Every structure is written in C-alpha cells, then in structure tokens.
Amino acid sequence: MLKFKNREWLLSGSITGIIVVIIFLSPMLDNLELLSYDYRLYIRSLIESGSQDNIVIVEIDEESLEGIGKWPWSRTYHAKLIRELNQAGAKIIGFDILFDFPKGSDEDRELSKQLLESNKVVLPYVLEDKEIRELSFWGLIRSRKLWSGEIKYPIEDFKYNARELGYLNLIQDSDGKVRRIKFIDHDLTPFAIKLAEEYSQEDKDFLAEELLINFHHNENYFKNISFTKVLQGDYPQGFFQGKLVLVGATERTLRDYLITPFSFVKGYLAGVLIHAEIIDNYLKDSFIYNINDLQVIFYLILFSLLTAIIYSRLSPIQGIIILILSFVLIVFTGILSLLNFNIFVPIIPFILISILNLVISNLMAYWEVKDRKEHLQRTFSRYLSNEVIEKVINLPEKDYLKGERREITVLFIDLNDFTSFSERKSSVEVVGILNKYLSVIIDEVLRFGGTLDKFLGDGVMVFFGAPIDQVDHGLRAIELALSLQNKVDNDEELPLSISIGINTGRAVVGNIGSTKRSDYTAIGDVVNTAARIEGLAGGGEILIGEGTYQQIKDSFRIEVKSPVTLRGKLKEENIYKVIREESCNEEDL
Known part of the structure; x- marks a missing residue:
C-alpha cells in the first residue's frame, strides 16, 4: 500500500498531467511548440553536412529577367528550355509554373510539342480552396483553408502532353510558415512528390497524412543555374546528366516567396526551393514524423507523476536545480529525437509540467509548513507563552x-x-x-x-x-x-x-x-x-x-x-x- 503522502502527490501529479494534456490537445501551445521545432531543426541543419547533387534548380532570376525581358515570357522560351535540358540528359523536369490560360497559338503549340516529345516534364495544378471560420472548443475563432473540390489545371494540351501532374498547394501553419506537406486525397499527389516518384521510379507508402519537411540551412545544398544560361548553353558538360531539374522563380519581384522555419536566418524562401526540399526528403527518406498523440499523452502523464514524486522529496532550492536539469534533458531529448530518429517530439508540454509541478510542490510544502506551525501552535499553547x-x-x-x-x-x-x-x-x-x-x-x-x-x-x-x-x-x-x-x-x-x-x-x-x-x-x-x-x-x-x-x-x-x-x-x-x-x-x- 502506498503511504498517504505518496498518494497525495500521485493525485497531484495526475491532475497536473491531465490539465497539460488538455492544453496540449488544444491550439494554445501550437505556435510556441512550432517555434521550438524551428530552432531544433536549425540546430540539426548546422550539425548535418552534405548536399543534394541529384537536383538542379533552373532559376528565373534577375539575370534572366534582364536577358529575356519582363515576366510573363513567351512560352517558346520554356519550349527551348525543355529541348536544351532534354539534350543535356536531364531525367525529369518540373515546372513550378501554372500554365493555366492560353496565349498565342504558335507558342502554345511549340510548348505542347516539346512536352509530348520530351515525355519528361511534370506540370503542376492548383487545388481551389475555400476559407472557413470556426469557433473552437476553447472559444478561439480560427480560419482554415479547405479544398473546395475544384481544380485549376494547365490548359488542355499541356495537361495531356505532360508526363505527370501534381498539385502545387503548400500548407501553411497558423503562424504562416510552411513546415509540412499534406496528402489531401488518395487520388491526388503533391507536385514535388510526383516529381520524386518519377525520378526515383519508387512509389513510397507513407504512414502519415502529414510529413514535416526537413529543411537545410546550407545555401549551396542544391545546384542552381540561371534560366538564360541554360538557353545559351553556358553550363559545364554533364551538369544536367541524369538529374531532376526544377524550374521556378527566385527573383523577389515575382513574389513566389514563402515563410519557412529558417526565415529568422534566411528570410523568405522561394517556392521552388521548398519543392526541392520536399523532393530531397523523399529521395533521402529524411521526412520528419510527428509522434503519435496517444504516445505523447501517455508520456505526459508518466512524466507528471514522476516529477511530482521527485519534487515532493526536495527542498525549494533543490527543486529549482532539478527544474533546470529537466529543461536541459527535455530539450536534449527533443533535439536527439529529431537528429537521430527524424521524429518531432513536443517539448513545451513537458516543460510546462516541470514548472507546474514545482509550483504545486512549493505551494503544498508551504501549506504543510503552515499546517505544521498551526499544529505546533495548538500543541504548545498549553505549555508556552506566545x-x-x-x-x-x-x-x-x-x-x-x-x-x-x-x-x-x-x-x-x-x-x-x-x-x-x-x-x-x-x-x-x-x-x-x-x-x-x-x-x-x-x-x-x-x-x-x-x-x-x-x-x-x-x-x-x-x-x-x-x-x-x-x-x-x-x-x-x-x-x-x-x-x-x-x-x-x-x-x-x-x-x-x-x-x-x-x-x-x-x-x-x-x-x-x-x-x-x-x-x-x-x-x-x-x-x-x-x-x-x-x-x-x-x-x-x-x-x-x-x-x-x-x-x-x-x-x-x-x-x-x-x-x-x-x-x-x-x-x-x-x-x-x-x-x-x-x-x-x-x-x-
């Protein structure tokens, strides 16, 4: 049988654990937890080295705009690019460009011809979404974007002459950052995943509907080249041989930039680079998985019980020392799980449990001291002066x-x-x-x-x-x-x-x-x-x-x-x- 005092602390730890579990399941800690994830991912990227040599990014950059002219360009330039890349030995080509409206018949015909002859080009489409506002259980009004069921495809000829299609949509978290890729429908495939599948000739079955993107801090992680240089043939021999080539805008005036976990050090990131990161994660099996909520709940309750019992045996100063050590251990575990196992473990709820249990422990100790003093007061009042x-x-x-x-x-x-x-x-x-x-x-x-x-x-x-x-x-x-x-x-x-x-x-x-x-x-x-x-x-x-x-x-x-x-x-x-x-x-x- 447990002693009464132990049962009292176990009850306290259980209540604290349940409260934190409820908070964890709510959106209250989401932004803070995601911020902690960003810093852990950044630490991981600093530790890791290497580069992705199988992906080449053809940039629509400032040099290209100066050489070719104001955007949008004639589609004959894209047709020429496909022909050049095909001759250079590119294995798969992806355009981060939505060709969703017709232009001149000649230039459309030329691009359609190159798409058909190459049979290497993957084109994107866009899932039309609708925004809904909902009142959560916590009284918070949140906006969410849901797929309306409609799709904006490239024009008909491009759609049928392309090798494959994939949806371009990237999911933004509540703080506006792109951290994950979501599989919206079984019959629909994200653009970057489709490119990776065609390049690797593998069809991987992921165990989760959402995967966290493993971003890289290294500026030279991907090979890149200006659009105009490719058209001019100004690249080393074998540069595109057997590569997956992504074509997209990196010039800021074209406004294809998004916020990512590394925005605090790298600023906004071009959409084409985010797709490149997704492809890299697919090829290297380096996507990051969320730990199951049920597992988190189990560990939160267990951790709360453990810390409640530990704090009950310590003085306030010792409790603060253990609190600091627990911070270090929790953060280290969060970084280690991300670094070695590609698993994102929430750390904020565990830190919250450590703080709450220490506060509750000190409050209970205070009341115990107060009760003891009152007991002594009653006991000695018969014998002693005040x-x-x-x-x-x-x-x-x-x-x-x-x-x-x-x-x-x-x-x-x-x-x-x-x-x-x-x-x-x-x-x-x-x-x-x-x-x-x-x-x-x-x-x-x-x-x-x-x-x-x-x-x-x-x-x-x-x-x-x-x-x-x-x-x-x-x-x-x-x-x-x-x-x-x-x-x-x-x-x-x-x-x-x-x-x-x-x-x-x-x-x-x-x-x-x-x-x-x-x-x-x-x-x-x-x-x-x-x-x-x-x-x-x-x-x-x-x-x-x-x-x-x-x-x-x-x-x-x-x-x-x-x-x-x-x-x-x-x-x-x-x-x-x-x-x-x-x-x-x-x-x-």
Missing part, C-alpha cells in the same frame, strides 16, 4: 515533537496543607481557590518563558531549557520561584503557602504518549529528583539540587542544608536553600 511559541515554530529543520535528550531545569510547585484546607471548605470554594493559585502560577511561568508540563492535583510541574534552548534555564527557574513566592506572600486571596523544589540535569523531552493522546513532557532522573526535593521543602521555601546550584551560585544567596538521602537514591546529596531576601528583584529582569 513569544516562545513563535520562536519554536520558526526554527528551521527541526521537529520538536520528537524526543531528544537535553539539559533542563525542572520545578515542582506544591500548595502546602491543601488537603486539610479543602476538607474545611465547600467544593465550590476549593475549586475557586485552586484556580486562583494555578492562574498566578501559569501567568508567571509564561512570563518567564517556562514550559508548563502538567497539573498534579494541587501542584504543577514546570521546566526550562526546552523546547527552545535557554542557556540561562537555571537562572530563569530561580527567578520564577522567587517571583511566585513574593506574589503568594503579598496576595491576601492566596491563604496557603507554596513549596518549590528545583533540579537541573539531562532528561528526555518530547511529545510522549499514543497516537490518540500525547503530551509534551520531560522524563528522567532529574525530574524524579526535583519531585523529591520539593517534598523536603517547607511552606515558602525554595530548595534546589546540586545541578541547579552550580549554575546559579554566583547570582543568589544560597544556604547549604544538611546532606540527605533522597528516596530512590543510594548516596547522600547536598540540598540547598535559596535565601529570598537577598535574591534579585523581578524588576531587574
């Missing part, structure tokens, strides 16, 4: 309810002739007079910082030196005794004298008893000896043992009585009497 209680509950790292051996000074105070007095009085009078005596005694004990141990009928046991250290416990005991004797002597409502026995020595002090009832008390020979000494004292007398005498002999006038053998002792012991007239006045305290 000032002493405050000192006790604020002393750190110590449970004063556990037994410990320490030096204390014990007093026994008794009313003389109370038995015969009570026989002559009514029960109401007896209780009344007893309460008056006990009230005076209690007030004085608390005033001098003593611990009220117990009532013994018409007597009281008091000790000094516990639960807090009092180096002058012997002195305090004598001053309390003198004050009590003076008050009894000078109060006409207190007709009976009191006798006091005091002894100093080591005793075991602590909360002694059962789980149902216990008292904070002292036990040991010093207690028994103090009780025996009080039994020898007469009315108005203060008798002390050897231990107390050694502590206070230079502060008070002391008279040595004859050595006596106390009950239960084998050897004689000196008993001393405190002379009241020469003692310190209580005003000197």
Whole structure:
C-alpha cells in the first residue's frame, strides 16, 4: 500500500498531467511548440553536412529577367528550355509554373510539342480552396483553408502532353510558415512528390497524412543555374546528366516567396526551393514524423507523476536545480529525437509540467509548513507563552515533537496543607481557590518563558531549557520561584503557602504518549529528583539540587542544608536553600 503522502502527490501529479494534456490537445501551445521545432531543426541543419547533387534548380532570376525581358515570357522560351535540358540528359523536369490560360497559338503549340516529345516534364495544378471560420472548443475563432473540390489545371494540351501532374498547394501553419506537406486525397499527389516518384521510379507508402519537411540551412545544398544560361548553353558538360531539374522563380519581384522555419536566418524562401526540399526528403527518406498523440499523452502523464514524486522529496532550492536539469534533458531529448530518429517530439508540454509541478510542490510544502506551525501552535499553547511559541515554530529543520535528550531545569510547585484546607471548605470554594493559585502560577511561568508540563492535583510541574534552548534555564527557574513566592506572600486571596523544589540535569523531552493522546513532557532522573526535593521543602521555601546550584551560585544567596538521602537514591546529596531576601528583584529582569 502506498503511504498517504505518496498518494497525495500521485493525485497531484495526475491532475497536473491531465490539465497539460488538455492544453496540449488544444491550439494554445501550437505556435510556441512550432517555434521550438524551428530552432531544433536549425540546430540539426548546422550539425548535418552534405548536399543534394541529384537536383538542379533552373532559376528565373534577375539575370534572366534582364536577358529575356519582363515576366510573363513567351512560352517558346520554356519550349527551348525543355529541348536544351532534354539534350543535356536531364531525367525529369518540373515546372513550378501554372500554365493555366492560353496565349498565342504558335507558342502554345511549340510548348505542347516539346512536352509530348520530351515525355519528361511534370506540370503542376492548383487545388481551389475555400476559407472557413470556426469557433473552437476553447472559444478561439480560427480560419482554415479547405479544398473546395475544384481544380485549376494547365490548359488542355499541356495537361495531356505532360508526363505527370501534381498539385502545387503548400500548407501553411497558423503562424504562416510552411513546415509540412499534406496528402489531401488518395487520388491526388503533391507536385514535388510526383516529381520524386518519377525520378526515383519508387512509389513510397507513407504512414502519415502529414510529413514535416526537413529543411537545410546550407545555401549551396542544391545546384542552381540561371534560366538564360541554360538557353545559351553556358553550363559545364554533364551538369544536367541524369538529374531532376526544377524550374521556378527566385527573383523577389515575382513574389513566389514563402515563410519557412529558417526565415529568422534566411528570410523568405522561394517556392521552388521548398519543392526541392520536399523532393530531397523523399529521395533521402529524411521526412520528419510527428509522434503519435496517444504516445505523447501517455508520456505526459508518466512524466507528471514522476516529477511530482521527485519534487515532493526536495527542498525549494533543490527543486529549482532539478527544474533546470529537466529543461536541459527535455530539450536534449527533443533535439536527439529529431537528429537521430527524424521524429518531432513536443517539448513545451513537458516543460510546462516541470514548472507546474514545482509550483504545486512549493505551494503544498508551504501549506504543510503552515499546517505544521498551526499544529505546533495548538500543541504548545498549553505549555508556552506566545513569544516562545513563535520562536519554536520558526526554527528551521527541526521537529520538536520528537524526543531528544537535553539539559533542563525542572520545578515542582506544591500548595502546602491543601488537603486539610479543602476538607474545611465547600467544593465550590476549593475549586475557586485552586484556580486562583494555578492562574498566578501559569501567568508567571509564561512570563518567564517556562514550559508548563502538567497539573498534579494541587501542584504543577514546570521546566526550562526546552523546547527552545535557554542557556540561562537555571537562572530563569530561580527567578520564577522567587517571583511566585513574593506574589503568594503579598496576595491576601492566596491563604496557603507554596513549596518549590528545583533540579537541573539531562532528561528526555518530547511529545510522549499514543497516537490518540500525547503530551509534551520531560522524563528522567532529574525530574524524579526535583519531585523529591520539593517534598523536603517547607511552606515558602525554595530548595534546589546540586545541578541547579552550580549554575546559579554566583547570582543568589544560597544556604547549604544538611546532606540527605533522597528516596530512590543510594548516596547522600547536598540540598540547598535559596535565601529570598537577598535574591534579585523581578524588576531587574
């Protein structure tokens, strides 16, 4: 069986885990998590080296626009490019250009002819989408683009003469960045995937409907050449031999630029380069997969339970150290899973769990300390003054309810002739007079910082030196005794004298008893000896043992009585009497 405290922390960890799971399944953390993914992907790209030699990008760049003229160009230039690439040995050609409206019949006829003769060109089409606004479970209004079912194809001749077709649409996340490719329909294939399939002659069956694109930071990862240079034949021999060639705009004025995970270091990226990255991922099997949501939920709950139990055993400072270490471990795991296994593991929910469990742990610890202080307040309020209680509950790292051996000074105070007095009085009078005596005694004990141990009928046991250290416990005991004797002597409502026995020595002090009832008390020979000494004292007398005498002999006038053998002792012991007239006045305290 688990201990109650462990069950309490397990419950706390479970609740925290469930809350974070709900947050994880909502869109609340999406942008922050995606940002963390961007930096992890960037770190991966810095570690990885190499290049993609099978893909060549023919750029419609500033040089091309200056050489050929303002965009859009005559389609005869594209026909010439296909012919040149075909002669140069290109294996597959893809145009990141949507030829969706007819132009001059001659130039359209020329391009259509080259498409048919080459049988190497893959053309794109566009899925027409519609934007919908929806209210999520969290009260957030979100816009989503969905395929309307309509398709914008190239013109008819191009559509049928091309080798294959693929849709050009790229999915943007909520922050506007392109990070993934989505398979919208089983019968429709993304443009870049279709190019990769035709080039590799492989038809890969991906296990997910969405794949994260593994972008590369290296500027020279892909080979590239200007459109005009290809037309002019200005390229090395074998440059296009057996290559997959992508044709697209890289000139910023043509506005085919999108935001990617590396926009914070590379700025916007041309669409043709994003398609090149997708093709590269296909050829190298380097797409990044999302971890299954059910797996994430399982690990979140498990992690929450584990951190809750760990934090419950640590101090706040230790908890902060573990929190920092957990941050490092979580981030390292996120980077490692991306680097070695091509898996995107969310890290923000795990970081959130670490923070929440530490906060909850500290709050629970605070309430435990508060409950402990209240418990000590209730426990010691019967024995100690408020000032002493405050000192006790604020002393750190110590449970004063556990037994410990320490030096204390014990007093026994008794009313003389109370038995015969009570026989002559009514029960109401007896209780009344007893309460008056006990009230005076209690007030004085608390005033001098003593611990009220117990009532013994018409007597009281008091000790000094516990639960807090009092180096002058012997002195305090004598001053309390003198004050009590003076008050009894000078109060006409207190007709009976009191006798006091005091002894100093080591005793075991602590909360002694059962789980149902216990008292904070002292036990040991010093207690028994103090009780025996009080039994020898007469009315108005203060008798002390050897231990107390050694502590206070230079502060008070002391008279040595004859050595006596106390009950239960084998050897004689000196008993001393405190002379009241020469003692310190209580005003000197």
